[in-house]
Amino acid sequence: MTTQDVIQVILYFALLIGLTPILGNYMFKVFSGQKHFMLPVLGWLEKLTYKITGVDSGEETNWKSYTFGLIMFSFIGFVFVYLIQVFQAHLPLNPANLPNVSWHSAFNTSVSFMTNTNWQGYAGETTLSYFVQMIGLTVQNFVSAAAGIAVLLALIRGIARKTTDKLGNFWVDLTRSTLYLLLPLSILFALVLVGQGVVQNFKHYETVQTLQGAQQVIPMGPAASQIAIKQLGTNGGGFFNANSAHPFENPTPFSNFLEMLAILLIPAALTFTYGKMVGSKRQGWTIFSAMLILLIAGLSISLYAEYSTNPIFGHFHLMEGKETRFGITNSILWATATTSASNGSVNAMHDSLSPIAGMIAMVNLMLGEIIFGGVGSGLYGMVIFIIITVFIAGLMVGRTPEYLGKKIEAFEVQMAIIAILLPNLVIQLFSAWASVSNVGLSSLNNAGPHGFSEILYAYSSAAGNNGSAFAGLNANTVFYNLTIGIGMLIGRFGVIIPVMAIAGSMVKKKITPLSAGTFRTDNGLFIGLLIAVILIVGGLTHFPALALGPVVEHLLMNSGITF
């Protein structure tokens, strides 16, 4: 690594830490209905939204109504995106005259954007019209992120409130996070990106004569607006197939830095919001620290793996598939951030990472996208692990385990286990199926353990609602579109429903006051414990699979064999 690389990494984390309380505090004000500076600007729009949709913003509901609202909302979004894809040839804003999308690809894509995954089995510029990208995908990029935040808000209220059953109003939470958070940030960010050279137009694709005299089609489109939200809302679905490796998506080192920062910005800041809402900023920082430590650990291992002497070529940098413009460090930093944060946008091909760096990316997915994770979803996923940690370790202090004064009892444990189990089910069962069936194996571009890693990565990405791919796997087949689609659904709602049930159960409980007998969840010991439980409970499950994929590949690479 060069000094410049080191400075950039340090600057990255410094900015992340610095922005967390600022944005976190703003979100706290927005979500708890306090006065904030955007209210005079957009308050009328919020009121207008309620008027049109007939939402009573003062009414709060219990967990079942809240969850029902969320599921209905997601379902309608899914149906809409599905329909505009399969009929896109008949719809406007299709200058490239792209045909209707196949039913399975449309299913996969609409699930993917509705679940905030943004797995892309298709290539954007050759599959989807501007209309679908803007009205379908970009809208879902906003609302699926907002829905994730809404679930988190319900969970926080479940923890912070006592002896009630009211968790808030889903429609209000959805509206506020879209209107006051995602929209202004995206507009701001899109403008900066346009300034850096990201395209934003409705032009026809341009055909140009290259220097060699060949013809090349340059795709165009309203990219900046989608890229802004794809980074901020941990969506990750690129406007172009090459995602942020494409110069029109990510033209300069500055845009690269900002896009990387945008990946983690909101998830990180939400930890601060969390702390403020539960009444202890320390609690928020504790979670932030656990996430940061895991992130930095993963980054360090990946960087070490990439910068190690390669036994085959003998020199340092394996540039194939990396972001050649910005270098290894930027490729790895992006890869780590995007897999940690359930974002899934890429600036380098993860298929080209060294086996160990690829494994770290995979582990980030397998842990359930909780290292900052998706907006909202990362933190509520983390709370699931906190509940398990508090339960196991809390008993060791000789009391019924409690978290922030709320007793963790059979129901919470049961729901937490379900939320951990279901995504694992997706990864294990679908990977097993794909790795022994012809429909699964025929999509592989690589042999040996690397091919296995491609399968494992795809389902881990689906289950974690990440959306990035270990390219090299042709996923636009009926088999992969369906299994990955189902995987994304389970990965999203198989966690959301148990989380909401936990919120519904916790909100009814009393709060036990803090005393010396309380198991502390805001100190270094707890950070260590939480990390250990995440790695042992969340990670050990995948130990055999990882051994047969990246680990063996790494060992083979060291003896000179590649795939």
Add this chain to the structure above:
Amino acid sequence: MSTKLNTSLFNKKILFQAAKESFIKLNPTLQIKNPVIFIVAIGAVLTTIIVLTGLLQGNFSSFNLQIAIWLWFTVLFANFAEAVAEGRGKAQAESLRKNRTQTIARKIQGKQEVSVNATELRKGDIVRCLAGDVIPSDGEIIEGIASVDESAITGESAPVIRESGGDRSAVTGGTKVISDWILIRITTEPGNTFIDRMIALVEGAKRQKTPNEIALSILLSGLTIIFLLVVVTLPAFFGYSLSASGLPMSHNLTIPVLIALLVCLIPTTIGGLLSAIGISGMDRLIQRNVIATSGRAIEAAGDVDVLLLDKTGTITLGNRMATDFIPAEGVTTEELANAAQLSSLSDETPEGRSIVILAKEKFNIRGREVHQLNATFIPFTAQSRMSGVDLKTDDKTVHKIRKGSSEAIRTFIQNNNGFYPQEIQNIVSELARQGATPLVVAEDKKVMGVIHLKDIVKGGIKHRFAELRKMGIKTVMITGDNALTAAAIAAEAGVDDFMAEAKPEDKLRRIRDEQANGHLVGMIGDGTNDAPALAQADVGLAMNTGTQAAREAGNMVDLDSNPTKLIEVVEVGKQLLMTRGSLTTFSIANDVAKYFAIIPAIAISLYSGKNGVGPLSAMNVMHLVSPQSAILSAVIFNAIIIVLLIPLALKGVRYKPVSANAALTRNLLMFGLGGIIAPFIGIKLIDILINL
């Protein structure tokens, strides 16, 4: 019984019986109650079938046989752990049963007395018990007073007085009347008496899983399912790797190996010991002579963070004691001590005795023989509120020495035309302000001085409260004293809070308030008017000497009737929860090492060159000799660790009254870090041993 109940941790009879029981428990209907171990049992059955069919087809595998044997041992060891815990309870129940002899009761019907079998008595029946009778069932004395031998349940051989009315009216079936007679109204239906419940409890017959135990079982089952998923999908991943390495599918993982991996990964250690931990928690309470009505109550004891403690008997010794003599002007301390002692010589109350002792200690004034003094003693009466002595001197004059409350002595002095000085009044007020009880001593018409009678805070109690505070438990002293007195004693004893001039309904209100604020409250009580508060408290410890109503209302009964016991109960509850958490942590942490033993062993051939040793053998960090011995060592370690941890499960992890954070750090180092390291060492050792 306290001695009888202390069954040693392991005695031969219990161990032998438990060994037998562990086979009986193989019955699937019993085994299924423990899902984790049930999975192991299924694995053992499958492996055995595979060994047997292999034998019939002529390709016997001694490796599979060894796996099968150790899987069976795993199941048996888990059963054994539970059986040992139950066995200790059964031994205690046995000795209880001996005391429940067939009794004939004298039932009062109308005006007649009929002999009926004790088992036919119903709630509300009235029976008479004479000296020598065994009390037929639990009840309340409605008439009479008797001394009762309660050693059958308390182990205390000294008889206790039971009488109608007041707070000592309850009698327990199976105890024996030693003198006098009593009329008893039966308060429990047959089969539900105190001794019946005690037997059921110690035998674990009606043991229901406690809330925390249920939650933990869910976690363990969830982990089991997750690891089942790992093992079920592994052959597919393995199949892919085999074909990628150009190896035939016949090299895929065999069922015994998969089962071995599964059993090593699922939390068998805690799964096998969970019920033993629960039973032994109950057991530890019984050894402290406390009977809980449910396991839930013990768990609640661990959660309690507010204790309501009665001042008298818990915080202070039952009686006030003389601690100082303060003479009036013109009187020496020795003269005052002498007069005070004389006035108390025949006073058999503890206060009186303490005055005699103090005088002796301070001035070596010896207790004089009463008859040598030619004295007439004036006992304390409620009217005079004084006691003392009339001494006839040689010249036939009579000296009247009196001690009593300041008002009583003032009246006495005034009647004798004496002078009651303001200075004495000041001393009296000052002592009262400090929470003490002043007694004024007078001789004829002269005030001699004041005896400082003080509530004596129990030795070591302040330290105990400090420990409780460290554990995050708030102590509240309940007293009928006025606020000044209460505050002084509260400060001396180091309680966190006090309630002065407390009435029973105040206790109830206080408990409700604390609970509304999220606290869990423990309290002790004995009187009938304590019953509502006992019922409301999360842990209500009733004194065995108390009324039947109190004993019914609480969820624990202390047979020793020692109010300090509540603190021990809290400790037992905490220790129980800690043991569960620690062994769960240990069990889960073990998986790391087991992976490192088994994964390289099963994957050794993958992507291998000519020598058949593939790259994944690099993960064999323990350098286990062969793949077979690696798998076997992991399985053996997994089985043996259950047996090794039985003593810990029964005794509970070492308990120290420290803060939650300190307890966590300690247990984490031992069971978390230890849980990661121990199996690496254990598996390596076993591997060396089986390859000798």
